[in-house]
Amino acid sequence: MPYAEFSDPQSLNLYSYVRNIPTTKVDTDGHCAGDGTNCKNVTVTGDPPEQKAPPTAITVTNPDKSVRTGTGPIARITYTVKVNGKGVDGVKITETNKDKLTINGKIVNQSEKIEGSGTTKDGGKFGDDVGLFRPSDGSAKGTAEGIKFWNSVKTEKVNEQTVTMTFPDGKTCTCTETRTITNVDSQGNQTGYTLKTTQPVVQDPTKKQP
Secondary structure (H helix, E strand, C coil): CCCCCCCCCHHCCCCCHHCCCCCCCCCCCCCCCCCCCCHHEEEEEECCCCCEECEEEEEEEEEHHHHHHHEEEEEEEEEEEEEEEEEECCCCEEEEEEEEEEEEEEEHHHCCCCCCEEEEEECCEEEEEEEEEEEECCCHHHEEEEEHHHCCCCCEEEEEEEEEEEECCEEEEEEEEEEEEECCCCCCEEEEEEEEECCEECCCCCCCCC
């Protein structure tokens, strides 16, 4: 019985479910004796870690269902949440972001706090768009002017994101990462826009971190 704990007789019964406490415990893969998700066994990966992010027309739907149109460099990252190497669906995702935007060497303060939410599916996956937004009227002329603006300035946005994951058994873990979208290379030369992201680091928010 590789998943049993001999100090707990309930875990020795192969016909019981989560130590006979189904009202508060969930077994997602059929191997758990009932202690629930352990953040040490959770991994989150973002793919691709680097990609091109050319300026384009953008439509944003606000939480109140209103719509904004604009332009900006943007790219999409697909994340996969796994427990013990297996993707987990039904994980509730909430995110908070802290941005630092620099245009032509000047730091631009953003007043909007960016937050999102969702649920993993298709093998533990959820997606997130990362980019920059400049309002426009949505017309072809407005889009062309917006793209011209983004291609005329040296821009860097550093986004520090924290994702809170609430698993089906109620356990909560967090992961943090840094995403950088820029059209400036390491020598300070203007290039095409790219998005680079560090791989998320998973932590248990209930435990003190070193």
